[in-house]
Amino acid sequence: MLRHVQLALFLLGLAVAVGCDSSSQPEANVINGTPKSPAPDGVAALPPAIDIPADSTPVFKGSATALRSAFLGDQEDATKRFAGKWVQISGKFLQRGSNYIELEREDGVVGPSAHCQFQPNQGYDAMNSLRGRPITLKGVVDDFNFGATFLIHCEVIELGQDPQKLLTATVDEISEAFQTDEAAAAKQYGDRTLRVDGVVAEVKESELLLRGEDEKSTHFVACTLPISDPDLKDLKPGMPVKVIGSSATFGESADFQTHGKIVMLSYGRMWKEAAESAQ
Structure with a gap:
């Protein structure tokens, strides 16, 4: 199964x-x-x-x-x-x-x-x-x-109650935070689970790259999702999406090196809209 x-x-x-x-x-x-x-x-x-x-x-x-x-x-x-x-x-x-x-x-x-x-x-x-x-x-x-x-x-x-409050940020917000003060952003986001809202830029197997709201945005967030996640096959460039991830870091992604230093999230998963009212 x-x-x-x-x-x-x-x-x-x-x-x-x-x-x-x-x-x-x-x-x-x-x-x-x-x-x-x-x-x-x-x-x-x-x-x-x-x-x-x-x-x-x-x-x-x-x-x-x-x-x-x-x-x-x-x-x-x-x-x-x-x-x-x-x-x-x-x-x-x-x-x-x-x-x-x-x-x-x-x-x-x-x-x-x-x-x-x-x-x-x-x-x-x-x-x-x-x-x-x-x-x-x-x-x-x-x-x-x-x-x-x-x-x-x-x-x-x-x-029960979640052990911590879910943080939310857009691709533009979290990217600007790391670009402005990497140490402060790492303290704010590094050990937290957060939801990031953005637009699909690229999909490579289990790696999802989100961009900022503007089509020419230079803000990017890479997120690793389970390769067996059926939602991956439905993702297309330009689609607005929300993902949950944790352990945010700032550096060069092996899968998206052409974009330089970007925010990277681990343990990603797609946010299910049906749960919005439950949070």
């Missing part, structure tokens, strides 16, 4: 970063026993291999870490108890993809404890969270792979 491919790409990046051996093949789905068949980027996930119970009463309520620990402790027993059943879990937001969010582990290791997939056009209020935001949701246990519990048909039960 596509969600497995997305998480595999994320964990592969972590493995490279810490020098781990990523040559081993992923295991078969421990719940329905089917081998993984990665879908091409942008292809919708296949229908679930399990039936969604009509009775949505959770058979488990607790932390995402506790549910993960149940599978790690006795995978066969946990599969019998939770596979294909509704559960309710709580945790802190780690990151999001095109239609899912992941919750942090509580042991200090970078990686997800749970991978929670929403139905189409659902979950935008949760997906636009900032890292560390407390979230409680429920869903149907579909899989346990890559050290995380996979839930489908997820529904948000409760959203």
Whole structure:
């Protein structure tokens, strides 16, 4: 399923970063026993291999870490108890993809404890969270792979307060800030998650370049998005867009060197307009 491919790409990046051996093949789905068949980027996930119970009463309520620990402790027993059943879990937001969010582990290791997939056009209020935001949701246990519990048909039960206020800026504003006083701008934007509004200038695989409002603007912001994000294929030069990213830096981008020093954002994702009213 596509969600497995997305998480595999994320964990592969972590493995490279810490020098781990990523040559081993992923295991078969421990719940329905089917081998993984990665879908091409942008292809919708296949229908679930399990039936969604009509009775949505959770058979488990607790932390995402506790549910993960149940599978790690006795995978066969946990599969019998939770596979294909509704559960309710709580945790802190780690990151999001095109239609899912992941919750942090509580042991200090970078990686997800749970991978929670929403139905189409659902979950935008949760997906636009900032890292560390407390979230409680429920869903149907579909899989346990890559050290995380996979839930489908997820529904948000409760959203806590974001740990920090979302900053917003236009491409022109943040570019001028770095060009005027790089040290001050780095202090203001460097360790924050922010939304940047601009116009698409170029798209290169997973790299998105935004320009300022004026067509001849010399202000640019580069943002790295998940390569599997289906929104990428729909982006065209001249389109006004909003992206969320973090860790703003100022320098020369390897993908857009002709523009000199520009603002660069990491961990980017497209802002979902349906969530505007939830912020």
